[in-house]
Amino acid sequence: MMTDMESDPKPFVAPCRELPLGAPLEWLKAGWKDYRDAPGLSVAWGLFCWFLSAGITWLAWKAGGWVLLLSLLSGFVFVGPLLAFGMYSVSRQLCLGNKPKLAQTLRAAWRPLSNAMVFALVLLVILLLWARAGAMVHIFFPADGTVKLEHLTLFLTIGSAVGSIFAAMTFAASVFSLPFIANRDVDVVTAVVSSINAVLRNRWTMLLWGVLVAVLTLIGFATAMTGFIVIIPWLGYATWHGYRDALDVTGWETLPIPR
Numbered sequence: 001m002m003t004d005m006e007s008d009p010k011p012f013v014a015p016c017r018e019l020p021l022g023a024p025l026e027w028l029k030a031g032w033k034d035y036r037d038a039p040g041l042s043v044a045w046g047l048f049c050w051f052l053s054a055g056i057t058w059l060a061w062k063a064g065g066w067v068l069l070l071s072l073l074s075g076f077v078f079v080g081p082l083l084a085f086g087m088y089s090v091s092r093q094l095c096l097g098n099k100p101k102l103a104q105t106l107r108a109a110w111r112p113l114s115n116a117m118v119f120a121l122v123l124l125v126i127l128l129l130w131a132r133a134g135a136m137v138h139i140f141f142p143a144d145g146t147v148k149l150e151h152l153t154l155f156l157t158i159g160s161a162v163g164s165i166f167a168a169m170t171f172a173a174s175v176f177s178l179p180f181i182a183n184r185d186v187d188v189v190t191a192v193v194s195s196i197n198a199v200l201r202n203r204w205t206m207l208l209w210g211v212l213v214a215v216l217t218l219i220g221f222a223t224a225m226t227g228f229i230v231i232i233p234w235l236g237y238a239t240w241h242g243y244r245d246a247l248d249v250t251g252w253e254t255l256p257i258p259r
Contacts, residue, residue: 012190014180015248016198023245024209024238031238034091035230038100045087045236046229053225084236088182091240093257104257118188119178171210172199179243184252198246209242 177191
């Protein structure tokens with residue numbers, strides 16, 4: 001006799017939906033509503049992200065000056081999704097009509113920690129590879145420290161081209177996988193493959209989402225990172241709504257919300 005698991009196996013990839021081009025704007029709208037519905041938690045998460053970002057920036061400046069600072073700032077895209085991990089629980093509870101609390105949010109982020117750490121290790125490897133690539137791109141930076149426009153343009157162009165390859169891979173792998181891991185009993189491989197599949201099947205929509213994320217991230221840097229107090233929670237909430245739109249995850253058990 002076949003067991004229930006044998007008769008109804010989980011799919012290897014979560015089915016994805018076709019997303020309209022304007023879907024990212026709706027995600028931002030829904031994310032902003034979540035921010036306003038949970039202002040205390042949102043500001044708390046934002047302050048934590050700002051403090052962490054500012055601390056890493058200061059250490060990078062002290063350790064390696066402009067070169068290391070530019071490499072790590074451009075590498076922010078690799079760790080940014082992890083900073084938003086704890087915020088998915090806020091949007092999830094709001095979607096269920098609950099009032100999110102900090103303790104519940106922290107416990108919800110802790111529960112799938114093992115899967116999150118596996119993903120974090122993958123992102124760390126990518127970040128280290130990018131940091132090494134950034135160091136190699138340094139050969140295009142003036143050795144005498146004199147910055148000329150043509151040298152700086154060449155340095156930023158080549159660095160951006162190399163970084164975009166790493167960023168595209170990270171974006172496709174993480175954009176929907178972390179909310180999936182935070183919400184359902186799913187392994188890292190299935191979550192990552194499902195995210196990549198959804199991105200590839202909605203290229204133009206996800207390109208728009210990537211551009212919006214990049215613009216908001218640049219605004220955060222342009223405001224001496226104080227903008228991250230609002231931007232990172234907002235993007236975290238918006239990503240949650242994007243995950244719900246993009247993936248059909250009914251085949252996986254929902255993780256209970258801690259009390």
